[in-house]
Amino acid sequence: MNAREIPLQLTQFVLVVGAAPLLAGWIGQCRAWFANRSGAGLLQPYRVLRKLFHKSPVMAHEASLLFRIAPYILFGGMALAGAIVPMFSTGLPFAPVADAIALVGIFAFTRIFAALAAMDVGTAFGSMGARREMLVGFLAEPALLIVLFTPALISHSTSLTVIVMSLTAARLVLYPSMAFAAVAFTMVLLAENGRIPVDNPDTHLELTMIHGALDLEYSGRYLALIEWASAIKLLTYIAIGIALFVPWGIARSGHWAHFPLALAIFVVKVIAAGAGLALLETLLAKMRLFRIPEFLGTAFMLAVLGLLVHFLLGA
Amino acid sequence: MSGSLGLPLEIVLGTLVLWLALALASVAVSRYPEVIRSLFFVGSLGSLALCVAGFLAITRAPQVCVLPLGLPGLPFHLRLDALSAIFIILFGATTFSVSLYTTGYLKHARYPAGARMALQYHILLASIALFFLADDAYVFMVAWETMALSSYFLVVTDHQEVAVRKAGFLYLLIEHVGALAILLAFAIMQASAHHGIGAGYTFHAMRDSTLPTGLASAVFFLALFGFGAKIGLIPLHVWLPEAHPVAPSPISALLSGVLLKLGVYGILRVVFDLLHAQVWWWGVTTLLIGLMTALFGAIYSAVQSDMKRLLAYSSIENMGLILAGVGLTILFLSYHMTVLAALALTATLYHCLNHAFFKSLLFLGSGSVLHATGERHLGKLGGLIHRMPWVAFTMLLGTLAIAGVPPLNGFVSEWLLLQAFLGATSFPHPYLSMAVPLGAAVVALVAGLAAYVMVKFYGIVFLGRAREPQKSPATRIDGDPWERAALTYLALGCLLLGLFPAVVIRIFKPTLALLIAGLPANAHGHSPHHWFLLAPIDVAHASYIPWVFLGAIGLTVLMTFTAVRILFRKPIRRSAIWNCGYPSLTARMQDTAEGFGQPISHIFVSFLRIRRTLPTADDQTPVYRSEIEDLTWHGLYLPLARAVSWMTGLVALLRRRRIAIYLLYSFATLLVLLVLAP
Numbered sequence: 001m002n003a004r005e006i007p008l009q010l011t012q013f014v015l016v017v018g019a020a021p022l023l024a025g026w027i028g029q030c031r032a033w034f035a036n037r038s039g040a041g042l043l044q045p046y047r048v049l050r051k052l053f054h055k056s057p058v059m060a061h062e063a064s065l066l067f068r069i070a071p072y073i074l075f076g077g078m079a080l081a082g083a084i085v086p087m088f089s090t091g092l093p094f095a096p097v098a099d100a101i102a103l104v105g106i107f108a109f110t111r112i113f114a115a116l117a118a119m120d121v122g123t124a125f126g127s128m129g130a131r132r133e134m135l136v137g138f139l140a141e142p143a144l145l146i147v148l149f150t151p152a153l154i155s156h157s158t159s160l161t162v163i164v165m166s167l168t169a170a171r172l173v174l175y176p177s178m179a180f181a182a183v184a185f186t187m188v189l190l191a192e193n194g195r196i197p198v199d200n201p202d203t204h205l206e207l208t209m210i211h212g213a214l215d216l217e218y219s220g221r222y223l224a225l226i227e228w229a230s231a232i233k234l235l236t237y238i239a240i241g242i243a244l245f246v247p248w249g250i251a252r253s254g255h256w257a258h259f260p261l262a263l264a265i266f267v268v269k270v271i272a273a274g275a276g277l278a279l280l281e282t283l284l285a286k287m288r289l290f291r292i293p294e295f296l297g298t299a300f301m302l303a304v305l306g307l308l309v310h311f312l313l314g315a
Numbered sequence: 316m317s318g319s320l321g322l323p324l325e326i327v328l329g330t331l332v333l334w335l336a337l338a339l340a341s342v343a344v345s346r347y348p349e350v351i352r353s354l355f356f357v358g359s360l361g362s363l364a365l366c367v368a369g370f371l372a373i374t375r376a377p378q379v380c381v382l383p384l385g386l387p388g389l390p391f392h393l394r395l396d397a398l399s400a401i402f403i404i405l406f407g408a409t410t411f412s413v414s415l416y417t418t419g420y421l422k423h424a425r426y427p428a429g430a431r432m433a434l435q436y437h438i439l440l441a442s443i444a445l446f447f448l449a450d451d452a453y454v455f456m457v458a459w460e461t462m463a464l465s466s467y468f469l470v471v472t473d474h475q476e477v478a479v480r481k482a483g484f485l486y487l488l489i490e491h492v493g494a495l496a497i498l499l500a501f502a503i504m505q506a507s508a509h510h511g512i513g514a515g516y517t518f519h520a521m522r523d524s525t526l527p528t529g530l531a532s533a534v535f536f537l538a539l540f541g542f543g544a545k546i547g548l549i550p551l552h553v554w555l556p557e558a559h560p561v562a563p564s565p566i567s568a569l570l571s572g573v574l575l576k577l578g579v580y581g582i583l584r585v586v587f588d589l590l591h592a593q594v595w596w597w598g599v600t601t602l603l604i605g606l607m608t609a610l611f612g613a614i615y616s617a618v619q620s621d622m623k624r625l626l627a628y629s630s631i632e633n634m635g636l637i638l639a640g641v642g643l644t645i646l647f648l649s650y651h652m653t654v655l656a657a658l659a660l661t662a663t664l665y666h667c668l669n670h671a672f673f674k675s676l677l678f679l680g681s682g683s684v685l686h687a688t689g690e691r692h693l694g695k696l697g698g699l700i701h702r703m704p705w706v707a708f709t710m711l712l713g714t715l716a717i718a719g720v721p722p723l724n725g726f727v728s729e730w731l732l733l734q735a736f737l738g739a740t741s742f743p744h745p746y747l748s749m750a751v752p753l754g755a756a757v758v759a760l761v762a763g764l765a766a767y768v769m770v771k772f773y774g775i776v777f778l779g780r781a782r783e784p785q786k787s788p789a790t791r792i793d794g795d796p797w798e799r800a801a802l803t804y805l806a807l808g809c810l811l812l813g814l815f816p817a818v819v820i821r822i823f824k825p826t827l828a829l830l831i832a833g834l835p836a837n838a839h840g841h842s843p844h845h846w847f848l849l850a851p852i853d854v855a856h857a858s859y860i861p862w863v864f865l866g867a868i869g870l871t872v873l874m875t876f877t878a879v880r881i882l883f884r885k886p887i888r889r890s891a892i893w894n895c896g897y898p899s900l901t902a903r904m905q906d907t908a909e910g911f912g913q914p915i916s917h918i919f920v921s922f923l924r925i926r927r928t929l930p931t932a933d934d935q936t937p938v939y940r941s942e943i944e945d946l947t948w949h950g951l952y953l954p955l956a957r958a959v960s961w962m963t964g965l966v967a968l969l970r971r972r973r974i975a976i977y978l979l980y981s982f983a984t985l986l987v988l989l990v991l992a993p
Contacts, residue, residue, distance in 0.1 A: 053879070053882070053883045054883060054885070055885065056885030056886060056887070056888055057885070057887050057888070058887075058888045058889075058890050058893070059887050059888070059889055059890070060889070060890065060891065060892040060893070061889050061890070061891065061892075062698070062701075062779075062780055062892065064700045064701060064778070066700065066711075066778070069872075072872045072875055072876055073868070073872060075871070075872070075875050076867075076868045076869070076871035076872035076875065077868055079871045080864070080867050080868050080871060083867070094863075094867070096858040096860060097858075097859070097860045097863045097864050097867065098721070098859060098860075098864055099857045099858060099859060101730050101733055101734075101857075101859075102721050102726075102730065102859050102864070105719070105720050105721040105726050105730075106721065108718070108719070108720045108762075108763075108766055109715070109720040109721060111766075112715065112718055112720060112766055112769075112770055115770045115774065116770060116773060116774055116778060119770075119774035119775075119778040119779055119905075119906075120700075120778045120779065121779070121892055122697065122698065122778070122779030122780035122892070122902060122905050123892055123893075123894040123900065123904075123905070124894070124900070124904040124905060124906070125894060125895060126779075127774065127779065127905050127906030127910075127911070128906060130770065130774060130906075131771075131906060131910070131911050131913075131914065132914075134766065134767045134770050134771075135767070135914045137763065137766065137767070138760075138763035138764050138766060138767045139763070141759065141762070141763040141766075142756060142759035142760040142762075142763050145733075145755070145756075145759040146755070146756050146759065149737060149752070149755060152737060153737065153740060153752070156856065157856050157857060158734070158737065158856070158857040159856070159857055159858060162856075206895050216893070216894070216895060217892065217893055217894075220885065220887075221879055221883050221885075225875070225879070290917065293914075293917075293918045300756070300760075303756075304753065304756055307752065307753065307756075308749065308753075311740075311745075311748065311749040311752075312749075
């Protein structure tokens, strides 16, 4: 661990946690534009969070302690995940804490808590949501792992910073295996963050919900934390995608002067990715629940194919 | 012989004698349940002593001794080396909690069940301790058989029920089919060991002799089959889901936590210690069987609705992962990739230890649930977190551990196994380099399924509301203090094994050095200054620091909690469940075990055999029933049974029950022999 880079680590942590709702606002705004609406503005998620934090929460009599601590654990887990993905610099003193596999582990950890909390009150919708969330999770998690294995094999390391460094060392080399991985990753991103076509984040129809059904019983500050955590999750996923597939422009460890430029490049990439995500969501329609295993199975097979292509072509 | 034995071996033998004495004592005091319970407590101290002996022995040179027992000319040879020591630590650490738990569990046991259990239980413990010390085929088989028989008697504790007797018989049968294969494997090795007259049965002689590859392969596959029956490899796994639910819960914990590891020990002993040559296709076969077993167990555990059956299938899954690790080790070793072999073996041993802890925890915890509610069926439980908070909290740790999420212990071994798979890219055969890393995909899928299963298990048993009316819903039923102590100990073990993996792996080091010849002394990257950091090859390759991980999440949670508390302190308003405003909501509308498993049975329908009874349109009392049966029964065992009975039917054609006909047979046989005679 390099002590001089701790401020950098803290900057990333604060930026990720602080700016994550902005990304959600940007995607919402883009979707509104694509649908020819004027939209609620970039700051809408912050307004929602402020409103929720100031309300007094309502909780069922049956809720146990697990129900109350789960939102905090979700938030903490996502904040940690956001802190260890190299976004604008590879000099992250926190990065050795968890490599790519452990990062997937963090997502599994928060998913399990979210599902358990949904089952805690004992409603039909809650347990249905938990079941569906775990269904998406158990299919998406192996796909994500295999996606991460392709660059891990290219760079002989599962450490995200090392992967990014070895991918950027070669200037704009295109790995055919990474093309498969990129498609698979996009599919996993859509599924894991509850976006169309897997889940509609704006739905009000309980029977079609996946993510939405998990936090039906939450309100007030607890709901605010959960919403914030999912905003961080989306930003983290997009950052993983950027780090794996378009890492160029990231500041190397120790290169302080490159840092503002790298930050600007990263912001531009995220803006582009957000707009792309919004476009994708506008063009696609939500699929039936039992098409999801097919969708994620395809993602898994594409990721495995990427791995095979890596072995066949050695790249 | 006392002075020359060495302390660790003396402790182990002393404990063995203590357990046998406890077994005898339980017969004497069979009518005093309080005394019987205290016997279990004394027995648990023996387990602790065994643990200490294991730690003492692991860094020492192997200690051997010859007991003046056994047959004339065939004495018992004992040896305590680093491999025995690591398994003795596992055994002692797990049975400590099981004995402690049983001290509380037997509170309601009546004569003679308690005494009988104490007798068989301590004989079982003693036989396992002897098994780990065995250094010749004779004492090995004696210990193995004693273990099989005493555990059989423990499984059929409630022998009044037919289902229990049937399950017990199945266990005994498969155990003995396996024992035959092990005996044959030893027979081949003994025949080839030229080491004096009559001494070929010692492991020492077997170690010294080198078998030709053909014979060695025969030994390997016999051992894989024999120990595989114990481990529960498909298709030999069928006894696990039958025997675990019917056995008393501490015995289920022992079966899963410790007895399955005996098979792993056996395989490790035979393959890495007694046989010298490792052939790559042994590794590939083992790896394939292991991965198939893991996937099979994971899918089946997801669709179970009996608490202990679910855990039994989950044990099959975990043993599959362990065997995959063994296969990977053989494969690496056959190409002399010692560092990677050490990594794969570390993952294997670590997973053995983890599984011993979390599966014992889960079985003991479900024992408390079973005792408190009298219900094993998931669909009739629910909401127990309010009535048994202590059990629920410890079980939550066990659930997270087995689901393989950081920072608990299940994740560590999964991580190591995945790292080993990722290292498998430089075999001389390009096809191997291509195919083996794909095993990581199966491991990832199995891990995802395990998380699904454990959310189902925990969510349905402990969360939500009780699905059936309960006798006195307001009372706490949080288990006996002994039971809670045992559960807490195991949960703490899961946490510590998860947080400080580098410390644990350093304990494995002598074992790795013993089993992997030519391992560089400082291979493995965990040099002393890295006690806090887990990095299998080096830090740039991969690293994981669980305690910082936990600390960071803990700190963030604490900071968020404080900030939210200070900034926004509107009080929580308690009200009825909202449920989107739907008015009439009953506890029976929550997801059942079948409902939760439905997506899995939908996706993996071709792996399962599902029998559905659906109601018709004008049914007065509509019944919906769906039963999921093990494919192996209909795919293998029942056809096999039919084939056997068909053949015996053919033989029956010869039997005419007339003496004249039998005389005719003798006459014909004589004629044939005369014709054939030279």
